Amino acid sequence: MSRVAISVLAFVVGLPRLAAIGFLIAYRKVVSPLYGPVCRFYPSCSAYALEAVTVHGFVRGVWFASRRLVRCNPWNDGGVDHVPAGSRVFPDGKTPSIVVLNHPVIPADDESRPAA
């Protein structure tokens, strides 16, 4: 009984995070493509928010995302700005795709093909 209660509680506590993730994914699928890449940062603000909420949970994630939105102003030169590392550990091969996409492995320069 208590086991069921705990898992139900965990689910309810995790709901805001899931809702936020759902909202962000929908935004990135529907709204973002409308005006193309316009962010002065990498990852873009919505990708940042999605990763933050995925990795840090709802409260901290939303906090990080709002701080990023404030940083995204005309007086900021932009650049690469990653989500701070979180404590959440994902099982091998189950890393959420947004985390993978936001941290691409940069190939070394000597891998580049000779100029054609």
Add this chain to the structure above:
Amino acid sequence: MDFFETILAPFRWLVSWIMFMFHEGFTFLGMDPASGWTWVLSIVGLVVVIRAALIPVFVKQIKAQRGMQALQPDLRKLQQKYKGKTDQLSRQAMTQEQMALYKKHGTNPFAACLPILIQMPFFFALFTVLNGISRASEEGTEIGALSPESVRQFDDATIFGAPLSSTFLGSFGANWNASVVILSVIMIIAMTASQFITQKQIMAKNMSEEAMQSPFMRQQKIMLYILPLVFGIGGINFPIGVLVYWTTTNIWTMAQQFYVIRRMPTPGSPAAKAFAERRAKKGLPTVQLLGERKTEPAIEAVPEPRGQRVQPRKKRKKR
């Protein structure tokens, strides 16, 4: 429309207030408040204030442009590196490296358009003030900080017998006014000429060889011939007051460009060569130009994800 008006209102107030202050100042100096020349000078004063206030914006814009030019070689290298890699992860990696590159050069294509956007409301407000004088005078209303009396005075003011609020097209037929037509034509020519000279100067003297060969150049050439057309069409429709503003601001742009070409030319352009020669003749040391690539050996700056654990690559699913 209402929403638009609400945004524009404070700008319009500011613009008309500056003009009003200049008018008061010139009147105080002993000029006739009802004279067209006092109002023309007020418009000129307004242009000077606005353009002077926009100088920092202009400098920022130049910096952004120079930065974009300076990073072109690096950008091409990057495109070469990711050539043919079209999977999502590679695209992401390329975007990240590109952003790091922009940051390194202190520029960003998404930041470069801001200076242009900032100017828009001012110019639009100014235009609506000058263009709306006639109607406001008829209706006896105020415009921004201009009282109904000032508006009427402005509307009645003339230079060389041409009312400031009359247009080229409105001066034919029954209310034929030769001086409006002649003045409009002169100002359209002045406007076009200053614009043309500015563009020609930039293209002939202040572009690096690299930029000369870019597709951007073709666009510039088209602009060179389209803008006079725009001035021509706009010029016959707009009142003399707007034309005064437009001509003055174009002449300001020309002077500003002359200064830039002489004192801070684009690296790698003929103007930069002339600048270096002038300095050498005077025995002055060479200086680093704005947006010039530093000659020190470039350190390979592969952006390391700072303080971030390396994410494992997504494994291919077995089919």
